Amino acid sequence: MFSPLIKELIESLRCLPGVGPRSAQKMALYLLERDHQGADRLANALREALDKVGRCSSCRTLTEETECQLCQDPDRDAKSLCIVETPADVVAIESAGSFKGRYFVLLGHLSPIDGIGPEELGLDRLEILVQHNQVEEAIIATNSTVEGEATCHYIAEKLKTLNINVSRIAHGVPMGGELEYVDGNTLALALEGRKKL
Amino acid sequence: MFSPLIKELIESLRCLPGVGPRSAQKMALYLLERDHQGADRLANALREALDKVGRCSSCRTLTEETECQLCQDPDRDAKSLCIVETPADVVAIESAGSFKGRYFVLLGHLSPIDGIGPEELGLDRLEILVQHNQVEEAIIATNSTVEGEATCHYIAEKLKTLNINVSRIAHGVPMGGELEYVDGNTLALALEGRKKL
Structure with a gap:
């Protein structure tokens, strides 16, 4: 029903996590019908990020710089x-x-x-x-x-x-968590990791 | 926290319908961490579709051809x-x-x-x-x-x-629809559009 280029766009949108066939179709048609500018920006951002983003030489996080901003920060x-x-x-x-x-x-x-x-x-x-x-x-x-x-x-x-x-890092009951609704494994961890008062 | 190019990618993903700040972040990191190939395919598909997809000269649907396949079909x-x-x-x-x-x-x-x-x-x-x-x-x-x-x-x-x-086109109770769960407006339309048996 869709022309080959639109089909390809729908298919390629499915690489995004959480995007199934119906959302992919909705996204593709939305971009082509109503948001050429957004689609253009997205295509550019993808291309630039793919070409330039690598890993921080120190902490391995994703960044386009040699060293990420946190690693460059002398206050840390x-x-x-x-x-x-x-x-x-x-x-x-x-x-x-x-x-x-x-x-x-x-x-x-x-x-x-x-x-x-x-x-x-x-x-x-x-x-x-x-x-x-x-x-x-x-x-x-x-x-x-x-x-x-x-x-x-x-x-x-x-x-x-x-x-x-x-x-x-500690594992246990989250802040504001009510014991009644916390799962058994988390409770077991919370008991095991108890602290003396 | 993220470098400018990653921020820009996250922002630009938000033009997609149904994508909020958290899903956009998840999508951007997923593409950069784990699916460079998919991201590349998506960038190309977007660029190509943006450049080539226009409207069918006859029915106005989206297509990269002058006339869409349905309009070209002599059997229709x-x-x-x-x-x-x-x-x-x-x-x-x-x-x-x-x-x-x-x-x-x-x-x-x-x-x-x-x-x-x-x-x-x-x-x-x-x-x-x-x-x-x-x-x-x-x-x-x-x-x-x-x-x-x-x-x-x-x-x-x-x-x-x-x-x-x-x-x-007719409006009324959908196939398999149980009257109990059909909304009032639809029921009103269904009654109004009744057919003699």
């Missing part, structure tokens, strides 16, 4: 390092506003089935960074999933050999 | 014309499979507030098409919204002066 404490899975995690922690150290972004988690091993996560570079910046504490903030936990353990073992403090 | 009955708002409506009717005539796509509805008048909907071209193809019946299938109904009435008045049959 290089002795405290937070290890996260993705750039979105950096944004999440930054918006909490309480961490003043630097980050290391794995861009993924260990997943042998997908061919993602320590090398793909840049763990050799992590070791060099820890030694170079004389990091005193590494806080591992990988996701609380099976893969995130496995990655955490692997990294913890590696970093302990470097004689630095290695810690894991 | 040119004497029966279905008038719809958007190319997506053509697809919807085509997938129902029962209409064998041709289409005229308004690409919108009358909306004086947005500066969309008869000219923007190509109604002058519609009249020429009706006369040129010796159309016998025009079926108006604009949406069942206030704007769609207003557009329908305007077009019906115009076409009646050309001495052809003008009809409107």
Whole structure:
């Protein structure tokens, strides 16, 4: 029903996460019918980002500069390092506003089935960074999933050999969470991680 | 937190319908972290579609050809014309499979507030098409919204002066619809449009 170029646009929009056939069609027709300017901007932004965005030479986050802005910031404490899975995690922690150290972004988690091993996560570079910046504490903030936990353990073992403090962010009942509605696994973690008052 | 090019990509993704700040961020990071190939394909598809897709010279639907495939098809009955708002409506009717005539796509509805008048909907071209193809019946299938109904009435008045049959698609209870769950306006339409058995 649609001409080949429109079909191709619909198909290619489906690479976006959460976009199925119907939304892709809606998006394609919307852009072509009503927002040529937005589509043009999007095409340019995609092309530019694809051509120029690479990884920060220090923390591996996505950036078009050699070193990202956080790594360039002299006010950030290089002795405290937070290890996260993705750039979105950096944004999440930054918006909490309480961490003043630097980050290391794995861009993924260990997943042998997908061919993602320590090398793909840049763990050799992590070791060099820890030694170079004389990091005193590494806080591992990988996701609380099976893969995130496995990655955490692997990294913890590696970093302990470097004689630095290695810690894991706390897991438990979220702020404002009512016990009644918190799932069992989270409650088990909360009990296990109890603190003396 | 994000570098300028990534910010720009996130912003520009927001032109897509249904994409808010969080999904835009998720999409941008997904493309940059994990799907360079998909992003490249999308950038190319957007650019190509923007450069080449225009309107069918006959029915006004979106196509990169001078005349769309439906208008080129000699098996379609040119004497029966279905008038719809958007190319997506053509697809919807085509997938129902029962209409064998041709289409005229308004690409919108009358909306004086947005500066969309008869000219923007190509109604002058519609009249020429009706006369040129010796159309016998025009079926108006604009949406069942206030704007769609207003557009329908305007077009019906115009076409009646050309001495052809003008009809409107039926409105009522959808197939499989249970009366209990059908809204009052639809039920009122269904009662009004009752057929003698």
